[in-house]
Amino acid sequence: MAEPHWTPKLVEVTLAEAADTLRRLPEQRVRGYFNTWPDILRDGWEAYGWSEARTRPGPPPARAIDEMDRTLLWLRWLEPADQKLVWARASGRPWKAIAIEHGIDRTTGWRRWTYALVTIAARLNSKAPPPNDKTTQAKSKETPARYNDVAATLLYATLSGSMW
Numbered sequence: 205m206a207e208p209h210w211t212p213k214l215v216e217v218t219l220a221e222a223a224d225t226l227r228r229l230p231e232q233r234v235r236g237y238f239n240t241w242p243d244i245l246r247d248g249w250e251a252y253g254w255s256e257a258r259t260r261p262g263p264p265p266a267r268a269i270d271e272m273d274r275t276l277l278w279l280r281w282l283e284p285a286d287q288k289l290v291w292a293r294a295s296g297r298p299w300k301a302i303a304i305e306h307g308i309d310r311t312t313g314w315r316r317w318t319y320a321l322v323t324i325a326a327r328l329n330s331k332a333p334p335p336n337d338k339t340t341q342a343k344s345k346e347t348p349a350r351y352n353d354v355a356a357t358l359l360y361a362t363l364s365g366s367m368w
Contacts, residue, residue, distance in 0.1 A: 211326040215278075222275040223263045225293075261287035263273035278324050286320045293317055 208214065264272075279287045285306065292302045303310045 210325040211222045212318065212325050215321045215324045215328070216294070217289065218271075218275055219278075220296075221268070222272040222292040223269045223291070223296070225272040228261050228264045229269075230263060278328070279325060279329050282320050286316055289317055319342060 241333060279290065282290065289302060289306060292305070293299075299310045303313050306313060306317075
């Protein structure tokens, strides 16, 4: 199967799927004290409002978890502030909350987010190896000029409206 041509929109959708997969994983609980007494069964009138009912979607399939793991590696190509911004947006947080959290204007947040998506798409299209070990991570600190040129070209195409 051939690799897709990565666009910022495709990167955005893939990151959103990864955030959804992470949300669907079972929550981790800290081991602690427990009791062996049975739960108290309450009548309907007595139990109303006693605890908040929460429904969770079913667990994700193994393939979605593997894809999420690969997708989360892409965030290593970004600066830490951009990683948080991209992940917050992929998780579905509104721009206003992201802007307040990062102390920036919404437009600045959108520009940084767009540039980060373009950077990821450029790295994926250039067949760069995913940053999965220390040697690759050390090599990626020296970013070749061609990545910057490709990212700048894609950013210009994105902002001019020809890519979305």
